[in-house]
Amino acid sequence: MRPGRNEYGEIKIHNEVIIAIARRATLEVEGVEKIASGFRKGLFSFLGRKKFFRGVAVEREGEQEVRILISLVVKFGVNIPEVVKAVQENVKRKLEEITGIIPLGVDVEVEKISSEGPGEVLESIREKSKED
Amino acid sequence: MKLRAKFFLILFGALLVAMGVVLILYTWGVVNQSDIQQIYSGLEKFIPVRILHTSIGAIMILFVLLSLNFVWAGMEAERNIAFKTEHGEVLVTLSAIEEYIRRFLKEKPDIRDVRVKVMAKKISRKRGLLVGVKTAVIPEMNLPTLTEGLQEEVKKKIQEMLGLEEPVIIKIYISKIGEKTKKGKEEEEEDVIPPFREF
Numbered sequence: 001m002r003p004g005r006n007e008y009g010e011i012k013i014h015n016e017v018i019i020a021i022a023r024r025a026t027l028e029v030e031g032v033e034k035i036a037s038g039f040r041k042g043l044f045s046f047l048g049r050k051k052f053f054r055g056v057a058v059e060r061e062g063e064q065e066v067r068i069l070i071s072l073v074v075k076f077g078v079n080i081p082e083v084v085k086a087v088q089e090n091v092k093r094k095l096e097e098i099t100g101i102i103p104l105g106v107d108v109e110v111e112k113i114s115s116e117g118p119g120e121v122l123e124s125i126r127e128k129s130k131e132d
Numbered sequence: 133m134k135l136r137a138k139f140f141l142i143l144f145g146a147l148l149v150a151m152g153v154v155l156i157l158y159t160w161g162v163v164n165q166s167d168i169q170q171i172y173s174g175l176e177k178f179i180p181v182r183i184l185h186t187s188i189g190a191i192m193i194l195f196v197l198l199s200l201n202f203v204w205a206g207m208e209a210e211r212n213i214a215f216k217t218e219h220g221e222v223l224v225t226l227s228a229i230e231e232y233i234r235r236f237l238k239e240k241p242d243i244r245d246v247r248v249k250v251m252a253k254k255i256s257r258k259r260g261l262l263v264g265v266k267t268a269v270i271p272e273m274n275l276p277t278l279t280e281g282l283q284e285e286v287k288k289k290i291q292e293m294l295g296l297e298e299p300v301i302i303k304i305y306i307s308k309i310g311e312k313t314k315k316g317k318e319e320e321e322e323d324v325i326p327p328f329r330e331f
Contacts, residue, residue, distance in 0.1 A: 067220070068220075074228075076232065076235055079292065079293065079295060080222075080224060080293055080294055080295065081215075081217075081222070081294065081295035082295070084217070084222050085217060085219070088217060088219035088220055089219065092219060105219060105220030105221070106219050106220045107220040107221040107222070107223070108220065108221075108222050108223070109212070109222075109223040109224075109225065110222070110223070110224040110225065110228050111225050111227075111228060112225070112227070112228050112231065113228050113231045113232045113235070
């Protein structure tokens with residue numbers, strides 16, 4: 001069921017809910033270390049569109065039309081376009097599954113490379129393959 | 133830039149220009165104090181002077197903040213490389229690329245004290261990257277071979293990392309010939325087999 005009016009009343013989904021879903025969907029993707037703080041953007045955000053940017057933000061262009069903005073830290077050694085594409089697809093899919101909202105776009109900013117060394121990344125991959 | 137922001141910038145700009153013109157005219161005696169007082173008394177009929185001054189002060193503060201915001205946004209844009217995918221826009225900060233190259237080069241035993249600076253630049257009419265690497269090398273290295281190898285590897289790594297075929301120029305600056313790295317010494321020490329090890 002999509003947000004909006006139906007025969008029983010009105011459904012509205014708060015931005016915080018969309019942010020929480022997008023945050024979880026982003027962290028599920030292999031290669032993403034964490035969501036960036038987005039502090040730099042927050043400095044003058046009160047004058048711009050990206051209000052209260054804390055790594056994930058939602059821009060509304062209508063009840064159904066939203067654009068998601070995500071700032072993230074990726075692991076060292078990953079292929080950034082692949083990770084970003086996976087993030088965009090996962091966020092879109094999860095949002096549609098849970099809220100019925102199909103975002104107009106998922107904009108991603110790779111702000112940093114994680115402090116985890118390549119050796120540790122290899123180790124985690126090895127451990128994961130052992131578990132599988 | 134949004135239409136509303138443009139409107140405010142033009143308005144604030146016009147206000148500042150008007151104030152500047154009045155100040156210059158006043159300095160050169162074209163406008164005197166009584167003229168300004170007349171304007172004030174005329175304005176006082178519509179709006180109290182205190183409110184007028186507060187409004188002008190608030191407008192000036194807003195103007196400064198808006199200008200700072202635009203300068204900040206411009207600086208941010210220069211520190212990013214952007215590309216579009218079917219799902220939206222992707223921005224990669226140049227500091228992330230710098231960190232990636234720095235850590236990749238740190239693993240190399242032949243070089244040390246690596247500093248990396250990446251800039252977005254137009255290279256043959258296309259947006260590309262200019263990478264500057266400043267490093268010290270260990271002695272007995274053939275510098276042309278080493279630098280050429282580094283250039284090739286860094287270029288390959290950037291294109292692998294970003295998945296882009298954008299032009300990349302790599303400038304390598306050898307700052308000094310340093311001593312052998314600690315890593316190298318340790319490896320040498322490990323190679324020496326102590327006597328009676330088997331027993």
